[in-house]
Amino acid sequence: xxxxxxNTKRTxxxxxxxxxxxxLMINQILETQDRDERNKIAKAVIGIMGNMSPxxxxxxxxxxxxxxxxxxxxxxxxxxxxPFEKPQKEVLNQKPDRLAYPQRNPKYRFYGNNIxxxxxxxxxxxxxxxxxxxxxxxxxxxxxxFLNWNKDTVExxxxxxxxxxxxxxxxxxxxxxxxxxxxxxxLKIRSKNGNGAKSNxxxxxxxxxxxxxxxxx
Numbered sequence: 001x002x003x004x005x006x007n008t009k010r011t012x013x014x015x016x017x018x019x020x021x022x023x024l025m026i027n028q029i030l031e032t033q034d035r036d037e038r039n040k041i042a043k044a045v046i047g048i049m050g051n052m053s054p055x056x057x058x059x060x061x062x063x064x065x066x067x068x069x070x071x072x073x074x075x076x077x078x079x080x081x082x083p084f085e086k087p088q089k090e091v092l093n094q095k096p097d098r099l100a101y102p103q104r105n106p107k108y109r110f111y112g113n114n115i116x117x118x119x120x121x122x123x124x125x126x127x128x129x130x131x132x133x134x135x136x137x138x139x140x141x142x143x144x145x146f147l148n149w150n151k152d153t154v155e156x157x158x159x160x161x162x163x164x165x166x167x168x169x170x171x172x173x174x175x176x177x178x179x180x181x182x183x184x185x186x187l188k189i190r191s192k193n194g195n196g197a198k199s200n201x202x203x204x205x206x207x208x209x210x211x212x213x214x215x216x217x
Contacts (some may be wrong), residue, residue, distance in 0.1 A: 014073045018049060026073050029080070042080045046070060108162060110149035111142055119167045136177045139163055144186045153183045 013023055025045050032038045049066050056062050064084045071078055076089040118138050125131040139159055146154045156179050163171055173180070 014075070015069055018052060018069075018073070022049060022052075023073060026070065026078070030074060030077060035079070038078075038080050042070065042078070108166070111145050111162075111166075115142060115145065116166060119163070119171060123167060123170050132174050132177065135163075135171050136173055136180075138171070139173050140181045143180050143183070147183060147186050156180045 010020070013020060022045065025041070025048070029038050029041045029045065032041060046063070046066050049069065050056075050062070056065070059065070067082050067084050068087045071082075071087055072092070076087070115138065118134075118141075122131060122134050122138060125134065142163060143154060143156070143159045146159065159180060160173060163173070
């Protein structure tokens with residue numbers, strides 16, 4: 001009787017999705033001496049791998065991907081005639097360059113990093129109506145962000161001072177464009193979108209409607 005084999009005692013699969021039987025067939029290709037026989041078995045294994053992944057048949061370069069996986073599972077030691085260029089082990093194992101993570105510590109975090117980017121872009125614009133409109137929109141957006149954080153009210157002077165500070169005194173809302181959008185408008189929009197404070201008590205009319213059918217003693 002054949003002794004039971006546990007996966008913990010077996011070699012680790014390179015691509016577990018294909019299972020151990022496919023890995024054993026690839027190992028058999030490596031042990032085959034005749035090149036024509038190796039090519040024949042390799043094409044058969046590619047067909048089996050394709051049948052195991054039918055959802056990839058519509059993906060471009062599907063066969064290319066299968067052949068690359070075949071060489072990877074053979075530890076790049078397989079010598080067969082591939083219709084595609086053989087992948088390089090060094091390229092596959094090469095680590096990507098470390099991404100530079102933006103380190104930003106804004107003074108007024110409730111405005112977010114996008115506000116600072118918008119201010120930088122606005123500074124580079126030429127003076128004119130478009131720049132004035134952009135500065136006004138930035139100020140209104142800053143006011144909305146402030147209200148999301150403060151959830152009460154804010155004076156326009158506070159927003160304008162913050163705008164001047166963040167822009168190094170280079171951006172200022174025109175006098176004719178003042179005042180900014182009223183705080184109540186932002187709070188109304190926030191309440192309409194379901195972001196405002198919610199009460200657990202039902203409306204008075206709803207409570208009265210519920211009590212109409214009750215017996216009174």
